Amino acid sequence: WQIIIHGESYKPIVAEAARKAATEIYNRIMVTHLLMDEAKPDRVAGAVGFNVRSGDFYVFRAKAVIVCAGGASHIYKPRSVGEGMGRTWYAPWSSASAYALPILVGAKMTQMAN
Numbered sequence: 001w002q003i004i005i006h007g008e009s010y011k012p013i014v015a016e017a018a019r020k021a022a023t024e025i026y027n028r029i030m031v032t033h034l035l036m037d038e039a040k041p042d043r044v045a046g047a048v049g050f051n052v053r054s055g056d057f058y059v060f061r062a063k064a065v066i067v068c069a070g071g072a073s074h075i076y077k078p079r080s081v082g083e084g085m086g087r088t089w090y091a092p093w094s095s096a097s098a099y100a101l102p103i104l105v106g107a108k109m110t111q112m113a114n
Contacts, residue, residue, distance in 0.1 A: 028053055029051055030052050031047045031049035032050070033049075035048060045065075046065065047060045047062070067102055068098065071099065072094060072095065072096030
């Protein structure tokens with residue numbers, strides 16, 4: 001919600017474009033594991049997860065998978081004191097799942113900003 005383009009919030013703009021382009025949209029799905037392709041061992045073929053509200057389990061098959069979950073925050077104690085204590089760029093609930101999901105299937109993590 002923080003990125004403003006021509007006075008508009010970016011998230012609703014991207015969400016509307018996704019709604020128009022997609023045949024199905026799944027909200028509030030917590031992806032827990034990536035699925036590997038049996039024919040090509042170094043290729044991700046999908047993901048599994050569950051709906052955080054209903055608990056329904058989902059299996060997604062895909063030709064391509066993009067992990068864009070989020071980095072980690074509040075791992076280290078900040079150097080700031082007083083008013084600035086606890087302020088971070090990442091959201092407090094960002095649990096490093098964008099790092100964990102690829103690592104669990106053997107990805108080599110390079111060019112990481114944090």
